[in-house]
Amino acid sequence: MTNRDESDRRLRERRISRREFVRRAAAGAAIAIGPRHFSGGPARAAPSETITMVCVGVGDQGTRDMKSFLGHLDVRVVAVCDVDRKNRDRAKRVVDEKYGNRDCVAYNDFREMLQRHRDVDAVLVVTPDHSHAVVSMTAMKMGKHVYCQKPLTHTVFEARKLAEAARKYKVATQLGTVTQASEGSRLLREWIWDGAIGPVREVHNWSNRPIWPQGIERPKDEPPVPSTLDWGLWLGPARHRPYHPAYLPLVWRGWLDFGTGALGDMGCYSFDTIFRSLKLGPPTSVEACGSMYAPKMWDALQINQETYPRASMIRYEFGAREGMPPVALTWYDGGLRPALPDELRGGELNIEGLLYVGDKGKILCDFGGDNPRLIPESKMRAYKQPPKTIPRSIGHHREWLQACKGGAAAGANFEFSGPVTEALLLGNVALRVRKKLYWDGANMKVTNVPAANKYIHCYYREGWVL
Numbered sequence: 287m288t289n290r291d292e293s294d295r296r297l298r299e300r301r302i303s304r305r306e307f308v309r310r311a312a313a314g315a316a317i318a319i320g321p322r323h324f325s326g327g328p329a330r331a332a333p334s335e336t337i338t339m340v341c342v343g344v345g346d347q348g349t350r351d352m353k354s355f356l357g358h359l360d361v362r363v364v365a366v367c368d369v370d371r372k373n374r375d376r377a378k379r380v381v382d383e384k385y386g387n388r389d390c391v392a393y394n395d396f397r398e399m400l401q402r403h404r405d406v407d408a409v410l411v412v413t414p415d416h417s418h419a420v421v422s423m424t425a426m427k428m429g430k431h432v433y434c435q436k437p438l439t440h441t442v443f444e445a446r447k448l449a450e451a452a453r454k455y456k457v458a459t460q461l462g463t464v465t466q467a468s469e470g471s472r473l474l475r476e477w478i479w480d481g482a483i484g485p486v487r488e489v490h491n492w493s494n495r496p497i498w499p500q501g502i503e504r505p506k507d508e509p510p511v512p513s514t515l516d517w518g519l520w521l522g523p524a525r526h527r528p529y530h531p532a533y534l535p536l537v538w539r540g541w542l543d544f545g546t547g548a549l550g551d552m553g554c555y556s557f558d559t560i561f562r563s564l565k566l567g568p569p570t571s572v573e574a575c576g577s578m579y580a581p582k583m584w585d586a587l588q589i590n591q592e593t594y595p596r597a598s599m600i601r602y603e604f605g606a607r608e609g610m611p612p613v614a615l616t617w618y619d620g621g622l623r624p625a626l627p628d629e630l631r632g633g634e635l636n637i638e639g640l641l642y643v644g645d646k647g648k649i650l651c652d653f654g655g656d657n658p659r660l661i662p663e664s665k666m667r668a669y670k671q672p673p674k675t676i677p678r679s680i681g682h683h684r685e686w687l688q689a690c691k692g693g694a695a696a697g698a699n700f701e702f703s704g705p706v707t708e709a710l711l712l713g714n715v716a717l718r719v720r721k722k723l724y725w726d727g728a729n730m731k732v733t734n735v736p737a738a739n740k741y742i743h744c745y746y747r748e749g750w751v752l
Contacts, residue, residue: 337690340365340403341410342396342421343435344377345535348412351435351462352377354683355410356384361687365403367393371514394516396421400428407431408458408690414534416544416744417522419444423752426451431458431690433683436554437546438700438707443743445711446730447752449704458689459700460682461707463558465654466697467679473671474642474651474658475563480672482660483644485611486564491556492618493653494637495548500540500620501579501596505530523750540593543744546714547594548619552653553710556640558698559655560615561706563642565608568727569615569709574600574716577620589720596620600713617713629661715741 337360341352344366355361363381368374374392381390393399400409409425411418411434419439422432426448438461439445452459465471478486508528511517517529524543539545560566576595578587597620604613618624623635627648635641638653647665651658660666679685685696695701708727715732716723718741724734732738746752 335691336360336362337408337431337687338362338364338403338406339408339410340367340399340406341377341412342367342399343411343413343417344368345370345373345412347435348373348410349377349380351410351412351433353380355433355687356381358683358687363390364406365391365393365399367396367399369394369516369519370512395519397424400424400430404428408433411435412462413522414520414538414544415546415550416440416524416538419448419752420523420746420750422448423451426455426457426459429455429457431686432700433460433462433686434700435462437461437550437710438554438703439711440544440546441741441743442708442711442715442730444752445704445707449700452700452704458686458696460686460689460696461554461558461698461700461703463554463698463703464682465555465656466558466562467682467685468654468656469678470651470656470658471559471562471654472674472676472678474559474649474655475676476672476674477649477658477660477669478563478642478644482647482669483642483649484646486613486642486644487611488643489560489564489613489615490618490624490641490643491553491560491615491653492623492635492639493548493552494621495552495619496540496594496596498537498540499532500547500593501577501590502532502540502593503581504592505532521747523746525745525747542592542594542718545594546711547717548598549594549600549617549710549713552619552638553617553713554707555654557706557710558703559640559651561709563655564604564610564613566604566613566709567607568705569602569712569725570605571603571722571724572600572712572716573722574598574713574720576717576720589718594714594717597622598717600716602709602713627661629665 339355339361341348341363344352352363356363366374366377366381378390378392382388408431411421411432413421415437418434422434425432439448509530511529533541539551540547576598579590580587599622600617602615606612624641626635629648640651640653640655642649648661649658650661660669679697689696712725715738719735719738721735723732723738726733730742
């Protein structure tokens with residue numbers, strides 16, 4: 287194909303009407319998004335066939351996400367924002383090179399960017415966890431569609447509020463749990479609903495995270511803030527503390543004030559799959575244990591109030607629902623794993639994985655639900671797979687873009703992902719108190735340990751609101 291032919295093809299694609307674009311996508315595939323009460327409402331459509339977007343947080347992960355959208359012909363990134371000048375200047379170059387101009391505008395403060403670009407359609411949010419909610423909420427209140435990297439929020443309360451806001455403002459939303467769009471997650475649901483392993487009583491989910499420091503003290507020294515970094519804006523709603531490279535980049539995940547630990551980083555993928563396949567709602571209880579902390583080896587062990595533990599186990603219990611029995615879900619991180627199933631005698635578990643235990647057998651998956659298989663292999667060979675009844679995804683990012691144009695709600699929309707995030711982050715609350723917590727999901731309250739409720743949300747610095 288010549289350059290001229292390629293240019294003509296791209297021009298024809300751009301001229302496809304918005305109505306025709308949506309019609310073609312809807313005919314190609316519908317989006318399966320789990321229980322009906324998580325379906326998400328109709329989205330406000332973009333005013334034209336091109337979706338204009340601004341990006342908040344364009345470090346390594348943010349730039350990767352931005353590039354995912356730059357690959358779509360109907361997306362136009364017009365501005366980028368990051369509290370570190372190096373990041374935003376690099377992201378601006380990427381955008382300008384993509385479009386062959388210098389039109390992309392770079393900002394330090396997302397609030398200024400949103401005020402100056404009030405006419406954009408959508409916002410990509412890839413900040414550290416503690417800022418996800420305030421940025422996403424600001425955008426939704428302005429009527430903007432939002433794609434937010436996982437986890438959705440830093441606290442249980444924030445997750446509830448973002449789900450409510452998505453419903454109220456009728457905007458298209460999507461969480462960055464890309465596994466929800468996978469073929470494996472759909473096969474897994476079809477097999478479980480087909481009775482492949484009978485009623486499921488247990489689920490085990492493990493990760494090799496954290497791959498960053500946890501179980502450590504707050505640093506005592508106060509090095510100078512890098513000249514490219516706006517430390518106050520990086521802190522955002524979090525309590526003020528002096529700058530230190532122990533907090534960024536990436537390593538913020540291990541700090542209680544900024545991240546959500548291994549559970550928040552990786553649990554989002556598998557919990558999305560588990561909630562869909564087992565039609566889960568709020569847990570009835572959650573309890574956690576984890577490695578303890580001692581500043582010096584002769585000190586008494588204690589719960590670290592600065593960082594998440596180096597390793598933890600968290601057990602959730604869910605009641606019966608929709609013809610399914612009560613089920614226990616156990617999370618492991620820091621190198622911990624469940625006992626090796628008898629069906630794998632002589633083998634071993636991967637460093638990350640997901641195991642469903644039913645009355646009639648077991649299903650082992652890669653992390654997030656990909657590559658499901660009955661174990662042992664002889665059972666997988668003998669299993670007659672059911673018809674593919676769940677509509678397949680048109681692609682995780684494409685789902686959201688179609689929703690922005692007035693199409694079906696994206697699979698990981700906030701109305702679905704909000705309740706999943708609430709349950710996920712309740713595990714971190716249990717890690718803070720190390721007691722079994724009984725959960726009143728409707729009222730968002732721990733009923734038996736009142737002291738735990740202070741961790742349902744967190745302190746916001748003055749000037750920052752949800």
